[in-house]
Amino acid sequence: MTASDVTRSGLSRRAVLAGSAGLSFAFALGFDPGAGALAAGPGGRINAYVRIATDGTITIINPAAEMGQGVNTAIPLIIAEELDADWSKVKVETAPVDPVYNHPVLRTQMVVASISVRGYWMPCRMAGAQARRVLMEAAAGRWGVPLAEVSTEPSAVLHKASNRRMTYGEIAAFAQVPEKMPELKPEELKPVAQFRLLGKDVTRVDVAAKSTGRETYAIDVRVPGMLYGTLARRPVRDSGPVSFNRDEIRQMPGIVEVVALDHGVGVIGETVEAVFAARQKLKIQWKDAPGFKMNSETARAEYLAKVRDPAAKGVVGRNTGDAMGAIASAARVHTSEFTTDYVYHAQMEPHACVASVTPDGLELWAGTQWPTRTVEDAAKAAGVPAAKVKFHHLTMGGGYGRNAFVEYAVDATLLSKAVGKPVKMIQSREDDMANGRFRPMTAQRIVVALDGQGKVSGWRHRIAADTIVPYLYGQERMDAQKGVDHIVVYGADMPHYEVPNHVAEHIYEERGVRTAAWRGIGAGHNNFAIEVVLDELARMAGEDPVAYRLAILKDPRAKAVVQKASQMADFSRKRDGRALGVAFSKLGAPPIGFALIATVAEVSVDRASGKIGVHNLWMAADVGLPLQPSNIVAQLEGAAVYSLGAALKERVTIKNGLVEQSNFHDYEIMRMSEIPAMHTELIRSGDIPLPVGELSMGATLPAIANAVFALTGKTLRHAPFTPERVKQALA
Amino acid sequence: MASVAFTINGQAVTLAAEPNASLLWAVREQIGLTGTKFGCGSGLCGACTLHVNGEAVRSCQTSLQSVAGKRVTTIEGLSANGDHPLQKAWIAEQTPQCGYCQSGQIMKAAELLAKTPKPTREQIVQHMDGNLCRCGAYPRIASAIERASKEG
Ligand code: FES
Ligand code: FES
Numbered sequence A: 001m002t003a004s005d006v007t008r009s010g011l012s013r014r015a016v017l018a019g020s021a022g023l024s025f026a027f028a029l030g031f032d033p034g035a036g037a038l039a040a041g042p043g044g045r046i047n048a049y050v051r052i053a054t055d056g057t058i059t060i061i062n063p064a065a066e067m068g069q070g071v072n073t074a075i076p077l078i079i080a081e082e083l084d085a086d087w088s089k090v091k092v093e094t095a096p097v098d099p100v101y102n103h104p105v106l107r108t109q110m111v112v113a114s115i116s117v118r119g120y121w122m123p124c125r126m127a128g129a130q131a132r133r134v135l136m137e138a139a140a141g142r143w144g145v146p147l148a149e150v151s152t153e154p155s156a157v158l159h160k161a162s163n164r165r166m167t168y169g170e171i172a173a174f175a176q177v178p179e180k181m182p183e184l185k186p187e188e189l190k191p192v193a194q195f196r197l198l199g200k201d202v203t204r205v206d207v208a209a210k211s212t213g214r215e216t217y218a219i220d221v222r223v224p225g226m227l228y229g230t231l232a233r234r235p236v237r238d239s240g241p242v243s244f245n246r247d248e249i250r251q252m253p254g255i256v257e258v259v260a261l262d263h264g265v266g267v268i269g270e271t272v273e274a275v276f277a278a279r280q281k282l283k284i285q286w287k288d289a290p291g292f293k294m295n296s297e298t299a300r301a302e303y304l305a306k307v308r309d310p311a312a313k314g315v316v317g318r319n320t321g322d323a324m325g326a327i328a329s330a331a332r333v334h335t336s337e338f339t340t341d342y343v344y345h346a347q348m349e350p351h352a353c354v355a356s357v358t359p360d361g362l363e364l365w366a367g368t369q370w371p372t373r374t375v376e377d378a379a380k381a382a383g384v385p386a387a388k389v390k391f392h393h394l395t396m397g398g399g400y401g402r403n404a405f406v407e408y409a410v411d412a413t414l415l416s417k418a419v420g421k422p423v424k425m426i427q428s429r430e431d432d433m434a435n436g437r438f439r440p441m442t443a444q445r446i447v448v449a450l451d452g453q454g455k456v457s458g459w460r461h462r463i464a465a466d467t468i469v470p471y472l473y474g475q476e477r478m479d480a481q482k483g484v485d486h487i488v489v490y491g492a493d494m495p496h497y498e499v500p501n502h503v504a505e506h507i508y509e510e511r512g513v514r515t516a517a518w519r520g521i522g523a524g525h526n527n528f529a530i531e532v533v534l535d536e537l538a539r540m541a542g543e544d545p546v547a548y549r550l551a552i553l554k555d556p557r558a559k560a561v562v563q564k565a566s567q568m569a570d571f572s573r574k575r576d577g578r579a580l581g582v583a584f585s586k587l588g589a590p591p592i593g594f595a596l597i598a599t600v601a602e603v604s605v606d607r608a609s610g611k612i613g614v615h616n617l618w619m620a621a622d623v624g625l626p627l628q629p630s631n632i633v634a635q636l637e638g639a640a641v642y643s644l645g646a647a648l649k650e651r652v653t654i655k656n657g658l659v660e661q662s663n664f665h666d667y668e669i670m671r672m673s674e675i676p677a678m679h680t681e682l683i684r685s686g687d688i689p690l691p692v693g694e695l696s697m698g699a700t701l702p703a704i705a706n707a708v709f710a711l712t713g714k715t716l717r718h719a720p721f722t723p724e725r726v727k728q729a730l731a
Numbered sequence B: 001m002a003s004v005a006f007t008i009n010g011q012a013v014t015l016a017a018e019p020n021a022s023l024l025w026a027v028r029e030q031i032g033l034t035g036t037k038f039g040c041g042s043g044l045c046g047a048c049t050l051h052v053n054g055e056a057v058r059s060c061q062t063s064l065q066s067v068a069g070k071r072v073t074t075i076e077g078l079s080a081n082g083d084h085p086l087q088k089a090w091i092a093e094q095t096p097q098c099g100y101c102q103s104g105q106i107m108k109a110a111e112l113l114a115k116t117p118k119p120t121r122e123q124i125v126q127h128m129d130g131n132l133c134r135c136g137a138y139p140r141i142a143s144a145i146e147r148a149s150k151e152g
Helices: A003-011 A013-030 A071-083 A116-143 A168-172 A246-250 A272-281 A296-308 A323-328 A371-382 A407-419 A429-434 A475-480 A523-540 A545-552 A556-569 A629-648 A697-712 A723-730 B023-031 B085-092 B102-115 B121-128 B138-151
Strands: A045-047 A050-052 A058-062 A090-094 A150-153 A156-159 A164-167 A227-233 A241-244 A255-261 A264-269 A284-286 A315-320 A332-340 A352-358 A361-366 A389-393 A423-426 A442-450 A456-465 A502-508 A579-589 A593-606 A611-622 A677-683 B002-008 B011-017 B049-052 B055-058 B071-073
Touching: A045 A116, A050 A116, A050 A168, A058 A071, A071 A090, A071 A116, A116 A150, A116 A156, A116 A164, A116 A168, A156 A168, A164 A168, A227 A272, A227 A407, A227 A429, A241 A255, A241 A264, A246 A255, A246 A272, A255 A272, A255 A407, A264 A272, A264 A407, A272 B023, A296 A332, A296 A442, A296 A456, A323 A442, A323 A456, A323 A502, A332 A523, A352 A371, A352 A407, A361 A371, A361 A407, A371 A389, A371 A407, A407 A423, A442 A523, A456 A523, A523 A545, A523 A579, A523 A697, A545 A556, A545 A579, A556 A579, A556 A593, A556 A611, A556 A677, A579 A697, A593 A697, A611 A629, A611 A697, A611 A723, A629 A677, A629 A697, A629 B138, A697 A723, B011 B023, B023 B049, B049 B102, B055 B102, B085 B102, B085 B138, B102 B121, B102 B138, B121 B138
Parallel strands: A058 A090, A227 A423, A361 A389, A456 A502, A611 A677, B002 B071
Antiparallel strands: A045 A050, A050 A058, A150 A156, A156 A164, A227 A264, A241 A284, A255 A264, A315 A502, A332 A442, A352 A361, A352 A423, A442 A456, A579 A593, A593 A611, B002 B011, B049 B055, B049 B071
């Protein structure tokens, strides 16, 4: 995406208003003929985001999917702020699938890359302000006073000169939605200094339901006459079932149907227990496919050989200046190599979806990071037009990138279609893991050119890794991007550092493994390599890691987070048996802006067992304008815990195409006892909220690796840093 | 088919029980109390934690037949109005993220506070260590338990 795309697609005022005009047209169709009154419209709808009922209840439509990140509070709060709504009267609804709610940058309804709040920021401010203006105009009209004389307080319009006041609910009883919605200029929005909701830590709208068992996830949905289903999916791409023991399974107690699909075998029955038991008894012969040759242990060495091989061509993903020229003319060259393993999302809700295919269409209950695609793909599977899909969009029991792939909605639909009844499709944890979609395995090689003064003159980052974009967005998009897999190379650029010549190349590894973006996107692996190399350069320069970074970082905000984190950690103070490491990271892209973070980790190493203990994490994060500070801290700390798993133990290994791990006993995630004390501070650097949800993912791993070096003098190059690998490194 | 009688959240129920029926799916799919979650099905995550006679158990590892004559309490029955001290503390600390693990976390924590009203941080961590939270909400799970133990 280019800067002009972003401007055109809605971050500019013009685009926003054009969008809003489109909305009011769309709503006009929903109104009774001749009825422009709010009260007569569907629930008092002012625009796509706001409805006001005569009792004063304000319904705000949240366009983005909730999966734990708090977006169903943060985005409605933006609208409520500009609307000057009494928050206690606000009800939040999740948006239906409708292009009106498309993400302004992604141009579809999709929640990825931590850009929901950032993307909807201006459209939602405008929507709230516009709704407020409609109410003000209506009140001014009724009172016969000029618009300029009225103002608002929470959920009421005031005319101070005559001491009159009307609540939003009272106004909704008579107000007309104007044919032409008022156009506001950005300077007419509320000044940030006057915000009374944003920045103040409003209670998340979902925590009460989530503390009482009342929140409904897709797996919780029950509809009359519903059967249960599960699916044995082909383990690798391009395979499918050749034969299976259908008769045996069909006769098992409680089994209603066994369905052969192109990509797997579905089992449908009367209870969850029955279908899970039958699934375990399924014996499937799979069609051969290249993926069955995949062995991750040997492949890792091959990936490494690729990044070393000058003949192996990579696709240039990021480029500034002439890195190759700088390397050719360097006074000195430093080379460093790294690998990272496949990792699994492990969202706590295994894939589940309820579908009911009837002659009239499809009704679907799903949690998804990509609602638009969910409806499209499920409609196709049902063989009905998308308009015939009644979609219930539910909150997710975790997403982290996994639920941008919506195959579970297709599976549920196909199973329902096969039996002509509603089906709740649930994947066992074992199946969820066996057909997980993993963050690519990577081998990385960084070559740094240093000039005569020891300054960095060039930087070449080669990444051998599986691709993601063709499987998430399609080959067409990959081609349109000239083969740049922006998910894999994410975070490989270094705009905050004084690195005049830089190139990042992606060498494709296509081995049939199912991949996806993982929390942190490419930064999870790329920034590990970058920030460990920076520590190596600091040592070559004879400087301490903080001082070296402060010298080579050119961006003042970046310097500020490094300074802050090092102060918080008291970086220069020596610890007994423990040591500190620092790393810097970023989240975002140039047109959106970057959120920045510096993390300091304090570690110890048990040399006998090879076990790393992480005792403290200090994080300083510049998030632009923090809208929900306490929730931002929760996201930063939660993502730090997530990345601790990738640092210390999480790895998927693949043998003959099959995932070797099967549940939480052999794919362990972080437990409470393993969590360091976390100290997090936010820096406000502007009036725009920047991406948050994955920010800490990039810095945790390298901070730990750098701390282990400080303690042991050995660099950990292979993530996760399992005890065996630590022992090897120390040997 | 055998039938099993027990109480759930104070109410008597009698369910037909297939030999392979698990308490988890009986509670969720037959009774319709879906606050108790399915996470791993193998006793490894704690998402399915509920109480049987006041003890926190993993319902995915508990057969329906085994609760005959016993008292089963789920997150829905922990308090009359969602105002158990832990639930209030969970909200005050803004603990849940995706929320999927939280019923199990709260039920496990309720067992701790019933036995040890003033647990130390170490006791909390030790007691809660088997309940996984992929969102990494652990710091706030621990601080909410501490808050509940103080505020009661
Ligand atoms: S679902 Fe029972 S312990 Fe995980
Ligand atoms: S809050 Fe998401 S798994 Fe715990």
